[in-house]
Amino acid sequence: MALEYDYPLFRPPAEANSIIPQVTLGCSYNNCSFCSMYKTKEYSVKSLEEVKSDIETLSSLYPNATKVFLADGDALALSNEHLIKILQLLKENFPKLRRVSLYASTQNIQAKTLQELELLKANKLNLIYYGIESGSQTVLKKITKGWSGLLDLDLASKVSCSKPYKWNSLKTWNKKKGYIKNKKKKYKIIAIDYGIKKNILRCFSDLHCKVKIVPAETSSQKILNKKPDGIS
Numbered sequence: 001m002a003l004e005y006d007y008p009l010f011r012p013p014a015e016a017n018s019i020i021p022q023v024t025l026g027c028s029y030n031n032c033s034f035c036s037m038y039k040t041k042e043y044s045v046k047s048l049e050e051v052k053s054d055i056e057t058l059s060s061l062y063p064n065a066t067k068v069f070l071a072d073g074d075a076l077a078l079s080n081e082h083l084i085k086i087l088q089l090l091k092e093n094f095p096k097l098r099r100v101s102l103y104a105s106t107q108n109i110q111a112k113t114l115q116e117l118e119l120l121k122a123n124k125l126n127l128i129y130y131g132i133e134s135g136s137q138t139v140l141k142k143i144t145k146g147w148s149g150l151l152d153l154d155l156a157s158k159v160s161c162s163k164p165y166k167w168n169s170l171k172t173w174n175k176k177k178g179y180i181k182n183k184k185k186k187y188k189i190i191a192i193d194y195g196i197k198k199n200i201l202r203c204f205s206d207l208h209c210k211v212k213i214v215p216a217e218t219s220s221q222k223i224l225n226k227k228p229d230g231i232s
């Protein structure tokens, strides 16, 4: 029993030991001037029935697999509804599944809402490989990347929390104790959420800080009115 791949098939080096079902063929953009990876293929989406059959075949061969990479070029181009169905099939067929990853373009990511991305993450899609190639608009234009760069984009509003919340006081992970709570509240910190990483908040807990996270658009006056010892 073997899987019939549509070649060429590419994967990141870190996915050498991963299970690889093809859920799309080629790249939905396929127009970057420097890239010849999928020039021999026309982009298409594999049906859920085909993907289900491939996943079941792979599961019968590697039932204990923990990592899955969804090929081909930019599987994040799929609709969220379609992707969630694939992720559910993976969870059903690989009980030890820890991580699902895929290639994506900046356009794919921008086309999803934050809530859609969070939903994918909650369903174990927790690694996206993508290359912006350059921050220079001139370079991006020359390589026909199909994306005009970061200039004038308001990305903070896309990733920021919608209302203030208090950090749960968990400290950074400890080999013996795992995540434990900080009980000393020596300093009051206001952290502005421009897509803040949880580990930064844990580091504040290590330093005995009480942290409140506020949305990116919170006014400076509102923050200063809370009389924090520090602003992050």
Ligand code: SF4
Binding pocket: 027, 028, 029, 030, 031, 032, 035, 036, 037, 038, 073, 074, 105
């Ligand atoms: S988006 Fe990626 S895979 Fe598609 S053409 Fe550009 S570099 Fe190649």
